[in-house]
Amino acid sequence: MEKLSEKDKELIRSSWESLGKNKVPHGVVMFSRLFDLDPALLSLFQYNTSCGSKQDCLSSPEFLEHVTKVMLVFDVAVSHLDDLHTLDDFLLNLGRKHQAVGVNTQSFAVVGESLLYMLQSSLGQAYTAPLRQAWLNMYTIVVAAMSQGWAKNGEDKAD
16 A cells, blocks of 8 residues: 655645545535536436535535535545555445445546546635645545445455
8 A cells, every 4th residue: 555755644634634524525625516516416316305416515415414414535535544454444335335326436536536626626826736646545445445336345245
């Protein structure tokens, strides 16, 4: 597993300090961008009839609960920057769950783009190239573990 530099960790922690206190509004910005980039992803949230459109979905209590969970994953990752490998089992399982509900691994890249958009929108001038790279480095580690779980779940289903 890749390691983050001390500078990466410092940048991620300092930027998350303010964002992590207001998870849902920042998560809504991220998912709004996600649905703009790939509207087909809306269909994955049909667990509730109130997700027929982007706006309906973004205001649905069930969807907002999902947003909270996604933002908590980032929260957990930020709090474990010194030992991200301790999250491997959790992230592998998260990858399995995403494979089971029909998410493809290409969507992980779109989520990454949406995360970076949210950071840029929320942090304004504080969003710098080194900060962007630090978050990208962390997200790459998280997605690598999730992708392994995703692939493993697909292999299990093929057996």
